[in-house]
Amino acid sequence: KAGVTQTPRYLIKTRGQQVTLSCSPISGHRSVSWYQQTPGQGLQFLFEYFSETQRNKGNFPGRFSGRQFSNSRSEMNVSTLELGDSALYLCASSRSSGGGQETQYFGPGTRLLVL
Amino acid sequence: QKEVEQNSGPLSVPEGAIASLNCTYSDRVSQSFFWYRQYSGKSPELIMSIYSNGDKEDGRFTAQLNKASQYVSLLIRDSQPSDSATYLCAVNVKNNFNKFYFGSGTKLNVKP
Numbered sequence: 622k623a624g625v626t627q628t629p630r631y632l633i634k635t636r637g638q639q640v641t642l643s644c645s646p647i648s649g650h651r652s653v654s655w656y657q658q659t660p661g662q663g664l665q666f667l668f669e670y671f672s673e674t675q676r677n678k679g680n681f682p683g684r685f686s687g688r689q690f691s692n693s694r695s696e697m698n699v700s701t702l703e704l705g706d707s708a709l710y711l712c713a714s715s716r717s718s719g720g721g722q723e724t725q726y727f728g729p730g731t732r733l734l735v736l
Numbered sequence: 737q738k739e740v741e742q743n744s745g746p747l748s749v750p751e752g753a754i755a756s757l758n759c760t761y762s763d764r765v766s767q768s769f770f771w772y773r774q775y776s777g778k779s780p781e782l783i784m785s786i787y788s789n790g791d792k793e794d795g796r797f798t799a800q801l802n803k804a805s806q807y808v809s810l811l812i813r814d815s816q817p818s819d820s821a822t823y824l825c826a827v828n829v830k831n832n833f834n835k836f837y838f839g840s841g842t843k844l845n846v847k848p
Contacts, residue, residue: 654836663840664780664824677835711779713836722768722787723828725836727779 623648625714625728633734639700642731646693646714652676653695654725655687658709670695671717699733707735739763740827742839750847755812757842759825762806768828769801771810773821774841780824784810815846 626645634640646653654677655667666679670689687697693714699706709732713725741760749755757771768787772780786792786799786808798811808827812819822841829835 656838664838666835666837669835709779722785724768724770724782724785725826726782727772730779 625712625726627710627712627728627731629731630729631732631734633736634702635736636702636704638702639698640702640733641696641698642710642712642733644695644697644712644714644728646695646712647726650714650716650726651693652715652717652723653689653693654713654715655695655697656711656713657681658711658730659707664711667697702735704735707733709733738839739829739837740825740839742823742825742842744840745843746845747842748845748847749815751815751817753815753846755815755819755844755846757810757812757823757825757844759808759810759839760806761808761825761827761837763827763829763837764806766803766806766827766829769799769808770826770828770836771797771799771808772824772826773819774824775821783823812844815844817846817848820844820846 652671654669669677673689684700689695709730711730712728715723715725771783774780784799786801792799796813800809824841825839827837
């Protein structure tokens with residue numbers, strides 16, 4: 622079974638631009654979560670989508686948004702990029718079948734550099 | 737108080753020794769517990785999950801859970817230099833759908 626895939630793997634943008642990152646979950650997984658990872662802050666939860674609905678949201682400004690499509694693929698968008706948005710953005714998927722014992726599997730990440 | 741706390745390390749052990757990584761969590765309704773390994777520049781890779789009190793063994797790895805003490809640990813036996821990485825502890829809270837809380841990670845160095 623293929624793992625979680627993320628595109629692109631690397632991005633260089635300048636301040637003020639916007640960026641869209643894509644994530645395809647493991648087949649059969651309906652939940653997609655996004656995380657930002659920086660050396661100073663560690664893994665920080667951005668949001669989680671399930672059945673095209675945002676179920677959870679972390680403490681990030683409104684410049685960070687996301688969506689999920691009917692095939693469970695998800696995108697996240699960051700508008701008006703700031704230098705501090707430079708980070709590794711990780712997507713994780715889980716089955717979320719309601720059994721309670723959920724396991725998240727991570728994609729390879731998208732490394733974003735804002736200049 | 738953070739939901740999940742880990743000692744940032746680095747924890748240094750000689751090759752062949754047992755590495756012991758610890759994690760405490762604050763939410764008593766936490767249901768599922770995970771250990772991820774993350775090599776520098778890579779994404780986290782799931783090592784083990786544990787849901788019940790006690791020990792769970794998988795090869796050289798043993799996860800230990802004590803819900804009364806809100807404590808989960810990971811033991812790595814016969815540590816190898818290839819085990820050198822950052823180990824992230826994660827907790828899934830039962831009443832919050834799929835929200836996972838991650839610790840800041842413990843950096844492990846295994847010296848040849």
